[in-house]
Amino acid sequence: xxxxxxxxxxxxxxxxxAALVEKGYIVGGMTTSDSKIEVLQxxxxxxxxxxxxxxxxxxxxxxxFQPNIIIHQVTALQHGRVEDNAKVRAIGTRHLVEAAKKTNxxxxxxxxxxxxxxxxxxxxxxxxxxxxxxIGRRKITIDGIVALESAIQEIPDSVILRxxxxxxxxxxxxxxxxxxxxYLRGEMVVNDGITSFIHIEDAVKxxxxxxxxxxxxxxxxxxxxxxxxxxxxYYAEQLKASPPKYIDGKDQWERGAFNQKAKEAGLHLRFPSxxxxxxxxx
Numbered sequence: 159x160x161x162x163x164x165x166x167x168x169x170x171x172x173x174x175x176a177a178l179v180e181k182g183y184i185v186g187g188m189t190t191s192d193s194k195i196e197v198l199q200x201x202x203x204x205x206x207x208x209x210x211x212x213x214x215x216x217x218x219x220x221x222x223f224q225p226n227i228i229i230h231q232v233t234a235l236q237h238g239r240v241e242d243n244a245k246v247r248a249i250g251t252r253h254l255v256e257a258a259k260k261t262n263x264x265x266x267x268x269x270x271x272x273x274x275x276x277x278x279x280x281x282x283x284x285x286x287x288x289x290x291x292x293i294g295r296r297k298i299t300i301d302g303i304v305a306l307e308s309a310i311q312e313i314p315d316s317v318i319l320r321x322x323x324x325x326x327x328x329x330x331x332x333x334x335x336x337x338x339x340x341y342l343r344g345e346m347v348v349n350d351g352i353t354s355f356i357h358i359e360d361a362v363k364x365x366x367x368x369x370x371x372x373x374x375x376x377x378x379x380x381x382x383x384x385x386x387x388x389x390x391x392y393y394a395e396q397l398k399a400s401p402p403k404y405i406d407g408k409d410q411w412e413r414g415a416f417n418q419k420a421k422e423a424g425l426h427l428r429f430p431s432x433x434x435x436x437x438x439x440x
Contacts, residue, residue, distance in 0.1 A: 161369075162186040162223050162263075164210060164254065165231035166203065167194045169328040170269070173362045174229065175201045181366070186223040210250035220257035228258055229365060230268040230310070240295050244302030251306045258313060265315045267368050272320040272354055272377050274303045277410030281352070281383050284320070284375045284419055289411050296411070307375070317368045319361075322379035322415060326358035326435060333397065333438055341394055346402040348390035351412025354379035355389070357429040367424050376420040381430040383414030389432055396438045 161178055165171045166187025178185045179202035186204040189195070198205035204223065208215040210232050220228070232250055234242035251268070258266060275282035276289040288307075292300045310316045325331035331338060340346050356364075356379050364378045390402045417425060429435035 159227070160184045160186070160223065160225045161227045161229060162188070162220065162225035163203075163229045163231060164188050164250075165233060165269075166205075167191075167197055168231055168233060169324070169358060170361055170365070171231050172197070172201065173358065174231065174365055175203050177362055177366055179203065186219075186225060188219060210246055210253060213253045213256070216250075216253040217257040217260065220254070220261055220263065224261055225263050227265045227267065227369060228254065228263050230254055230266060231365075233269070240298045240302075244298045244305075247302035248305035248309075251309045255309045255312055264313075265317070265369075266310050266313045267317045267319065267365060268306060268310045270303055270307055270318050270320045270375075271299075272322045272379055272415035273411070274300055274320070275411060275413060275415070278413050279410075280413065281354075282377075282413050282415045284377055292411070315373050317371055317373060318375040319365060319368060319378045320375060320415065321361055322354035322356040322377070324358055324361060325355055325432070329358055331393070331436075338397055341397050341399040341402065344400050346390065346394075347405055348386040348402045349405050349408045349412075351386050351408035352383050352414035353386055353389065353412065354383045354414040354417075355432040355435070356380055357427075357432075357435040360427050360429055363428070364420065364425055367426070371423045374419075376423060376425075377415040377417050378420055378425070379415050379417045380427060380432055380435075381417065382432060383416075384432060386412070389436070392433065393436050396436050 167189045187198045188206045195205040206219045234246045275286045330336040
């Protein structure tokens with residue numbers, strides 16, 4: 159079985175490739191930088207350098223590797239611009255889907271997000287509509303997600319994984335990450351909105367488990383959707399930082415996501431609660 163991973167040197171991609179290789183899959187990965195070729199090769203993958211925004215490059219790479227399964231993990235978060243991330247989700251995914259149609263790539267598994275649902279007072283499930291009426295920067299993000307999911311579903315045997323907020327080593331929430339540093343500087347503000355988290359290790363496990371799941375959309379989150387004011391105080395304690403500032407209220411789209419469908423499909427969590435996962439090792 160040959161599996162190709164886009165976003166191969168990202169926070170999920172590297173761990174995912176290592177785990178796939180360990181399980182005996184033949185793995186290929188795409189990165190945007192020549193300097194990261196050795197990283198992929200050291201993990202046991204066939205390395206390709208390419209830009210997912212360049213259609214010809216994507217098609218040539220997929221044609222060369224001939225994967226049975228493509229796992230799509232590309233993001234563009236390094237500069238913090240939602241426009242960049244939406245662009246790779248919309249245009250890059252389109253290129254990948256068209257390339258898959260021209261090869262024997264029968265299954266696509268793609269990263270999406272579990273905080274794209276429309277406003278509401280209940281925890282969201284997969285059938286909850288996406289927030290297509292969003293405005294401002296959120297609209298840019300939602301438009302990218304809608305384009306990604308629409309393109310992926312053109313492949314009948316496709317799985318869309320709507321990850322909760324990723325935390326753990328290498329993410330914005332690790333002790334050196336962006337959010338941790340904002341907490342340590344006393345810059346964070348929390349409210350009563352609901353967040354669903356997923357530890358990076360569980361996100362990787364779920365992605366591999368999804369190889370055998372039925373086609374469809376799945377929320378990949380832990381068992382404990384939580385108010386931002388609650389996890390924020392707990393997280394600050396783990397960091398030994400001052401408690402975050404609190405403001406009353408929330409955005410109505412901050413509603414969290416249930417994981418029941420994924421658990422019925424076979425999702426197994428090492429960190430069923432963010433409380434365990436947020437504990438910082440000394």
